[in-house]
Amino acid sequence: MSSDGLLQEPVLILNVTFEPMHVCSTKRALALVLSGKAEIVINGRGTIRSAASVFEIPSVIKLSYMVRRPRPRIALSKREILRRDDYTCQYCGRKMRTLTLDHVVPRRQGGSHTWENLVAACSPCNRRKGGKLAAEADMILQRPPFEPSPSAAYRFGTHLEQRQEWAEFIEGW
Template identity: 40%
Template sequence: MGKVLVLNQDYSALSVCTVPKAFLLVYMNKAEMLAESSSDYLRTVSSEYPSPVVIRLNRYIHLPYRGVVMTRHNIFKRDGNRCQYCGTHDNLTLDHVIPKSRGGKTNWDNLSTACKRCNSKKGDHTPEEAGMFLRQRPFRPSFLMFIRDFSGLADENWLPYLGSRERARS
């Protein structure tokens, strides 16, 4: 079973949850189903229910901050699990684009995915000094961008609520 996009009462993206959790919210009238799967169903002994794909909560949930937590796993996701120098998927580690010894910070804008070979080759230099070039500059993804582009979970039915990639990048 897939994942379900959970929207707040104002139709803003809130989170992603499992199908059983989403169905329970709908069944208990805490949420309404906005989109359902055309092929997956939840079955009981006597009934069959459509599997939710997008639900909207009936009450507004206030969240003070909806950012993407900076973790090793999320940086790898952002970078497509590829070395940002050579493109390999093997032996990945994190690289400080501006080395820590030169004042580089440990943040979204300075951390990049690199294989051990490229990270060792770059050493204590900037990519320019080492003659290496990043495929993509590090950046802080927004919550919506992370769900849409990097989570690998996005369903076609989610796009009206998350925005298309073209609109987000313009």
């Protein structure tokens, strides 16, 4: 891998308490380490050389100071609705990548654009339901919609397949 590609690889940032906070690029992580704002917890990728120095390439860094912030929330988006519903139609149960969003209570009947009113639906089911309630269309939801918990496993779990060394920090939160 070229050094440019290596500098774009993801790095897990931990708070002083070892709480997973964010994922940044290797370049940003190195800048935080070199400025004294963070320290390397796991060097998972070896070293990178400049003309005058050799630097460890971090996989996980820990900030040197406490960052207080409100509890994160998962942003409401189509991608997150599909992820929450495991890319499965909530009416017929078919698993696929090309799904639409359906309002359980249609907007024209006063339904809101919220976590609790949006589900993943395949096109045929979405057309069949149309602007009706599921019961009116003789359809049943597989499970009620909900706002996902902003746990570290949910927020950063997609990285675990490539970054096994992150597991001990993510799964505890």
